[in-house]
Amino acid sequence: MSPQKQPTNSSWRTLHQLSVRTMRSPTLLSPLGLISCTLVLMLPLFGSCHPAPSPEQPRLVFTNHISSLKVGFNWRNVSCHLCKAVFTILDIALLSDTNEERVARAVGEACIRFHLADERVCREITELFRDDFIRALEQSLLWPSEACALLVGPSCGKFDMYAPWNITLPNVPKPPVTPPSPPKSGSPQSRVLFLTDIHWDQEYVAGSAADCKDPLCCRKDSGFPSWRRREAGYWGTYSKCDLPLWTVENLLENAARDGPWDWVYWTGDIPAHNVWSQTRKQQLSELTIISRLIHKHLGPNVTVYPAVGNHESTPVNSFPPPFVHGNRSCAWLYDTMAEEWAPWLPEQALKTLRYGGFYTVEIQPGLRLVSLNMNFCARENFWLMVNSTDPANQLQWLVHILQASEDNGEKVHIIGHIPPGLCLGSWSWNYYHIVNRYESTVTGQFFGHTHMDEFQMFYDEATMTRPLGVAFIAPSVTTYVNLNPGFRVYYVDGNYKGSSRLVLDHETYILNLTEVNHSPGAPSSPVQNPKWTLLYRATEAYGLTSLFPSDYDRMMQAFISDDHVFQKFWYLRHKGHVSEPCKETCKTSLLCFLRSGRYDELEQCDLLNGFGGNLARAARKTLC
Ligand SMILES: [Zn+2]
Ligand SMILES: [Zn+2]
Known part of the structure; x- marks a missing residue:
């Protein structure tokens, strides 16, 4: 296991400025353009607090800049066959070489061997773009047919990275639905x-600046607040700050006192938001x-x-599926998870956890849990x-x-980090379709990631009017951004014979x-040993049974x-700390979000309300 190399903060800033400048003036020459386009591809890495770029933008910028390269050769003149050969070699090199130096040399050699340009140009171009272009290539891993469709033209392949796909449902008719009763x-x-x-910040310093230029403040490098500027509080701060360890520990002490718990769901995001400086x-x-705590x-x-x-993971959001092997794979992470979580999970669950970060386990006779790795939908x-196909x-x-559970009369809870309504279109559609088919089996869906206390609805696919599921989205432990620290408690029907395993109530x-x-x-001075207080109980707050x-x-x-x-919901959504109504x-956009358990529904909202894609983008932003 070797920690991955990260670009330094200052080089990132300089490159970011370059990229902003070149995007504004497309006539600027290619080297800057190429750097900018590699950055566009890499933006999700760094921009964890900004909306992700729409899929069309990077492609367009990428194509424009590539075709405007004036370095002695033109991809359009390269034969399709040759282009694919180059990218095949490149991809193999990128997959197996972890050493950037070696990858750079491989690119240079391929360039020379296929006479794409003269030796000097080949060497210069690899030298010039080595750091960023190669890193982006490593990370975007354009497959030959896609890369060549992009570079040579559509006759050479298809550029449809997120093409639709369908999972197969077994040929078993859906059992008749009985509406639930209390x-x-x-x-x-x-x-x-x-x-x-949880987002624990190891470098949290009480008294440091609560406002700073970085994406994360209240830490060692945030500096000290100048006169009358806000400073980081002892237990946490209403700002773009995460939590010190003592607050996490205090939460666990309080939660332990509030027990006994029948079981615990814990849906991820352990490290802080300093995504620019994390190592494996x-x-x-x-x-x-945190697991041991x-x-x-x-x-x-x-x-x-x-x-x-x-x-x-680091870089943030980087979860190579199992087709990636070796040092670039996720084994470094999943293997440690399997070790740390072994006291809680049986060997069979640890096996699929090591394979892909997901697992299933029987919680009690009659109730099964499925823990999904939602990074495969993001x-x-x-x-x-x-390859985004399942x-x-x-x-x-x-x-x-789910089919096995249906056959055995078992109910299933699904937990995961990113809510399914924020997933890539096809993943989201397929998940919705599955929940529709197994609506009598899936009796609870629990997610996090948005840091807000909210939910997303599932309706019957035929009419989109009959509600058949709710994905609960629980508020974060962290304060990020401007929130109180918090946690959730669910009350679930059971355990007795024939229990529905539906959520009957919840508390925050x-x-x-x-x-x-x-x-x-x-x-x-701060309060010693503070208490975590009940903000609300859902049935009471909304007058529900x-x-x-x-x-x-x-x-x-x-x-x-x-x-x-609605304004009450808005206040509770922010864990009791919000200034604007x-x-x-x-x-309108929040109501749309709550209705849209499926990503294309969210896009529909944009269309119907003239939001121009902003709603889907804002909802999808990888804030968390
Ligand atoms: Zn988060
Ligand atoms: Zn998250």
Whole structure:
């Protein structure tokens, strides 16, 4: 295992400035243009707090800049055959070589051997673009037919990185649907602790600057606040800051006291948002420390079921599917996860975890869990440019599990990090289709990633009017951005014979930073051992009897008919810390988001409301 090389902060800044300049003036010469286009391809790496570029943009910029290269040869004059041969060699070199130096030499050699240009030009071009172009190539891994369709023309291949695809459903008719009814009063309920998006910042420093130029503040390098500027609080800060370890530990102490827990779901994003300076070694040490801390505080008798977040890897969002082998694969991460999570998961689950970061396990007789690796659905995972068709066969595997559960009369909960409605179109469509087919089996869907307390609805595909599922999106542990720290508790029907395993209620607990960063008697010092307080209980807050899909659908009607209910949701969505109310466009787009458990529905919202793609982009942004 060797830590991956990262570009330095300052070189990134310079290149970013270059890229901004060249994009504004397309007449600037090719070297800058090429650097800019490699950066466009790489943006999701660094821009974890910005909307991802739309898929069309990078292609366009890329093609324009490539065709405007004035370095002595033109890809358009190269035969299709030759182009594919070059890229085949390139791809093989890029796949097997971890050494950038060797990859650079391979590119130079291929260039010379195929007489693409004279030797001097070949050497110069590799020298010039080595660092960034090769890194982008390494990471975008353009396949020969796609690269050559792009460079030589459409006659040479197809450039459809995210082409639609379908999983196969077994030839078993869907069983008739019985609408859920509330359980008899006094029926047993399971209390499930739900943790997501911890984002522990090792370099958090209380008293440092809460506002800074970097994407993450309140840390060692943020500097100290000048006069009257805000500073990082002891327990956390309302700013673009993550959490110190003592706040995470305090959360676990409080959660342990609030037990006993029947089990725990933990849906990822352990490291902080310093995505420009992370190494594999650090990511693994944070994974290990937090996993052990959870184990220590909750005790050996509570089973924790984790899911993989998009921040677990470095570069952020980089999750090569199993077709990538060797040092570039995800083995460095999944192997450590399997080691650290072995106290909670059986060997069979650890096996698929090591393979693709997902697993299934029986929680109790009659209830099964599926933990999905949602990084295989994310546009920001640039490895999917190579092949985005059901990466790791995860959805086909899900269908297999669900069919077996249906046959055995078992209910299934699905957990994952990124909500399915924010996934690539085809992945999202297929997932929605699966949930439709197995609506009587999938009785809970639990996600995180947006850091907000929200949800997304699933309707019947035929009419898109009958609600049949809710993907719960729980609020983050971290404050990032401007939030109180928090966690969620779900109340699930069961465990008794014939229990529905549906979510009956949920609670959200927060650490109110306004109160705990300053002791009442001594405003300059924080409260010792603060309590995490109940922010709200869903049934009480919204006047509901249960939280079935039909209840959520009615609640959304209330959001429209009674603005007070919606503004309450808006306040709770931000864990009790928000300054502006949400009106007009904000409200329309949020309602659209809540309705759209499928990505193309979100795009429809954009179309219908004239948002011009902003809604889908904003919702998809890899903030978390
Ligand atoms: Zn997150
Ligand atoms: Zn995330």
